Amino acid sequence: MTKAEIFDKIADIIADRFEVDRDAINDQLNFKQDLDADSIDFVEFVLELEDTFSAExxxxxxxxxxxxxxxxDYINAHQPGDK
Known part of the structure; x- marks a missing residue:
């Protein structure tokens, strides 16, 4: 999976989970500062990433x-089968 494909999937998750306009999502978007995500929000997001990308x-x-x-970058570097 390319970085662009990974970004698109993550952006879709963020748009849905944090109710953010999909067009406003970019590489520099910060979870705590820009999305006001608390620790529970972030843990749930990480769990969804693990499910979506079959990664731990x-x-x-x-x-x-x-x-x-x-x-x-993290998901790209830890894709299953890329060892």
């Missing part, structure tokens, strides 16, 4: 993900 994101790694771009 450790709590330690999840804590380092602040922007959409960071999430896209």
């Amino acid at each position: 994101i450790s709590d330690e790694d999840a804590e380092k993900l602040n922007t959409i771009g960071e999430v896209v």
Whole structure:
């Protein structure tokens, strides 16, 4: 899956979960600052990412993900079968 495809899927999740205009979502969008996501929102988002991308994101790694771009890069680097 390309980074663009990953971004599109993540943007769709964010638009739905956080009720954000899909066109307003970009790589620099910050979960806490721009989406006002609390820890529960973020945990639920990470769980949805794990389901969507068949990936496991450790709590330690999840804590380092602040922007959409960071999430896209993380998912891209941890795709199943890309070892």
